[in-house]
Amino acid sequence: MAHPRGLVFKRLLTEDRDARLVVALAEDGEQQPAVVILSKPPFQESHVREILSGDFAGTEEHRNDKFSKHSLDVPARLNGIMATMICPANEVDVAKYTHQVKHFVRESAALYTAATEPFVRALPPKQLAWVWNILDHEKEVESIIDETEHYVMVPDTKWDQADAKQLHCLCIAKERGLHSLRDLRGTHLPMLRHTLAAGRAALLRAHGVTASQLRVYVHYLPSFWQLHVHFALLSCGGAAAGTSVGKAVLLEDVIDNLARDGEHYATCSLSFAIGESEPLFGRLREHLQLEPPAPPAGGAEGQGEPATKQPRRE
Amino acid sequence: MAHPRGLVFKRLLTEDRDARLVVALAEDGEQQPAVVILSKPPFQESHVREILSGDFAGTEEHRNDKFSKHSLDVPARLNGIMATMICPANEVDVAKYTHQVKHFVRESAALYTAATEPFVRALPPKQLAWVWNILDHEKEVESIIDETEHYVMVPDTKWDQADAKQLHCLCIAKERGLHSLRDLRGTHLPMLRHTLAAGRAALLRAHGVTASQLRVYVHYLPSFWQLHVHFALLSCGGAAAGTSVGKAVLLEDVIDNLARDGEHYATCSLSFAIGESEPLFGRLREHLQLEPPAPPAGGAEGQGEPATKQPRRE
Numbered sequence: 001m002a003h004p005r006g007l008v009f010k011r012l013l014t015e016d017r018d019a020r021l022v023v024a025l026a027e028d029g030e031q032q033p034a035v036v037i038l039s040k041p042p043f044q045e046s047h048v049r050e051i052l053s054g055d056f057a058g059t060e061e062h063r064n065d066k067f068s069k070h071s072l073d074v075p076a077r078l079n080g081i082m083a084t085m086i087c088p089a090n091e092v093d094v095a096k097y098t099h100q101v102k103h104f105v106r107e108s109a110a111l112y113t114a115a116t117e118p119f120v121r122a123l124p125p126k127q128l129a130w131v132w133n134i135l136d137h138e139k140e141v142e143s144i145i146d147e148t149e150h151y152v153m154v155p156d157t158k159w160d161q162a163d164a165k166q167l168h169c170l171c172i173a174k175e176r177g178l179h180s181l182r183d184l185r186g187t188h189l190p191m192l193r194h195t196l197a198a199g200r201a202a203l204l205r206a207h208g209v210t211a212s213q214l215r216v217y218v219h220y221l222p223s224f225w226q227l228h229v230h231f232a233l234l235s236c237g238g239a240a241a242g243t244s245v246g247k248a249v250l251l252e253d254v255i256d257n258l259a260r261d262g263e264h265y266a267t268c269s270l271s272f273a274i275g276e277s278e279p280l281f282g283r284l285r286e287h288l289q290l291e292p293p294a295p296p297a298g299g300a301e302g303q304g305e306p307a308t309k310q311p312r313r314e
Numbered sequence: 315m316a317h318p319r320g321l322v323f324k325r326l327l328t329e330d331r332d333a334r335l336v337v338a339l340a341e342d343g344e345q346q347p348a349v350v351i352l353s354k355p356p357f358q359e360s361h362v363r364e365i366l367s368g369d370f371a372g373t374e375e376h377r378n379d380k381f382s383k384h385s386l387d388v389p390a391r392l393n394g395i396m397a398t399m400i401c402p403a404n405e406v407d408v409a410k411y412t413h414q415v416k417h418f419v420r421e422s423a424a425l426y427t428a429a430t431e432p433f434v435r436a437l438p439p440k441q442l443a444w445v446w447n448i449l450d451h452e453k454e455v456e457s458i459i460d461e462t463e464h465y466v467m468v469p470d471t472k473w474d475q476a477d478a479k480q481l482h483c484l485c486i487a488k489e490r491g492l493h494s495l496r497d498l499r500g501t502h503l504p505m506l507r508h509t510l511a512a513g514r515a516a517l518l519r520a521h522g523v524t525a526s527q528l529r530v531y532v533h534y535l536p537s538f539w540q541l542h543v544h545f546a547l548l549s550c551g552g553a554a555a556g557t558s559v560g561k562a563v564l565l566e567d568v569i570d571n572l573a574r575d576g577e578h579y580a581t582c583s584l585s586f587a588i589g590e591s592e593p594l595f596g597r598l599r600e601h602l603q604l605e606p607p608a609p610p611a612g613g614a615e616g617q618g619e620p621a622t623k624q625p626r627r628e
Contacts, residue, residue, distance in 0.1 A: 004366065012359055021357075022357040051352065051395065058397070067400055070398075071397075074390055076393070083372070086380055211604075243560075244559070245557055249559065250585055252420055273548055
């Protein structure tokens with residue numbers, strides 16, 4: 001049986017410093033490829049208590065009158081690492097975990113019509129089968145938190161429902177064919193206002209959460225193309241919960257924009273980050289100017305690096 | 315000399331699970347209060363190499379045909395903890411690190427006029443002295459990355475300039491009295507379009523960064539009240555870099571909104587998260603309805619918890 005030890009390290013596939021996570025490609029003793037995800041779990045209070053009361057070795061890195069900074073050698077019992085191992089890993093596994101260059105794209109309404117909309121319409125219908133199963137009460141009925149004429153509310157898959165501070169739910173719109181934010185018009189205002197008010201009321205009833213504790217937003221690009229609204233506690237992880245601008249759009253902003261102009265999302269530009277290996281990126285790329293501008297004729301003079309230098313950042 | 319060991323743990327002051335960070339209040343041997351910040355540093359590649367090739371004990375938490383999940387006991391040499399200690403800590407230190415309840419507030423134009431604007435206008439001018447010193451070339455001249463008729467570009471203080479993947483710069487607007495997004499009007503469009511284009515060009519020259527690698531945004535609420543635009547690499551930490559919706563607003567969205575309506579930011583609503591102990595919160599609170607609605611007369615019936623239940627989430 002495979003264990004994440006005695007492996008030969010090949011290379012790092014990707015790294016998320018914020019999440020204290022790295023993914024490495026390695027080989028086991030039988031030269032089978034293994035993808036290993038290493039992560040550092042959050043602190044447990046009982047461990048903090050022991051770490052402070054213990055007498056562990058450490059190195060003082062910095063000190064002034066008031067502050068001191070130390071690197072502490074804490075036993076593994078109080079400071080473990082989680083390892084997830086995929087072995088034997090195939091090419092798809094390796095590709096999935098390999099870092100991809102991302103681009104921050106500004107999608108005009110014209111670019112949506114030319115590239116994104118045809119991509120979304122061509123997605124295989126079975127990709128959304130799990131969504132229709134929830135809306136039709138075919139599956140996951142026991143997980144439904146609330147249901148109205150406009151939506152079904154279920155826990156987000158990232159929320160294990162054990163940690164109340166990570167509360168994160170989705171209201172999936174019942175209206176079929178509402179793929180995303182881009183399909184919303186002024187006629188959807190009653191549904192959207194209902195979703196905001198009724199979703200908040202449901203979470204107050206079910207979990208005692210008040211409106212000012214919640215961030216309510218949609219994703220663009222969404223991870224699945226049936227309109228759904230995220231209700232996440234402020235105490236949820238920022239990066240982890242997908243709340244970045246250029247990904248999350250507040251439902252209150254959506255409502256205000258549509259109230260001002262019912263055609264707002266048919267005409268506005270929207271920004272998002274997209275990886276080069278994502279299928280939609282290929283459709284967008286032909287329309288985008290992603291490289292540095294060409295140098296002026298006669299050559300670039302002056303300080304700094306030449307404008308033709310290839311980007312050296314990811 | 316104080317060390318973060320042999321302490322008596324008193325209580326957790328706050329926790330940031332995403333950042334793998336906790337702050338504890340403790341007492342040293344002389345019963346002096348100490349604030350101790352514990353954090354888990356990101357992985358180093360050399361450590362990953364050793365962790366995989368080593369033969370460390372572990373516990374298998376889960377296994378199926380393809381995946382297995384393990385808790386690994388890795389020696390402290392490969393998995394240390396950073397501790398920052400403030401000792402003796404005073405009441406202000408403890409208050410600074412104590413978790414505060416945050417609220418997600420929707421600021422209408424009327425609420426801005428009634429609460430936020432008077433608060434901003436009453437801030438002591440010396441709070442911005444360091445900004446004028448940069449704009450006037452009195453200080454930090456050596457850190458200026460770019461300067462035009464409209465802005466001075468400097469590194470964000472969060473960026474140590476050692477890690478290229480964390481590139482994060484600020485363009486501080488030269489026009490005095492532009493406190494924030496709220497002060498922008500259609501007349502500022504040329505300045506804003508210039509800042510976007512010239513700021514991108516400066517980072518291409520200085521660091522080889524192309525436009526699609528950058529997220530360009532303003533903060534509302536800002537951390538200081540002179541308009542400044544963030545230019546941050548996509549590879550910057552999400553949560554750490556303050557890119558959450560309800561804090562960051564994309565400069566391209568600002569420009570589009572003002573092009574559509576020059577009075578947009580004089581009339582729109584804006585959302586932000588604010589802690590209960592922040593001075594502005596006191597001004598906002600009297601205008602806000604932050605508590606759960608009162609129960610209907612006659613008592614609440616039916617499933618779920620009563621609507622009067624106090625919120626049990628932070």
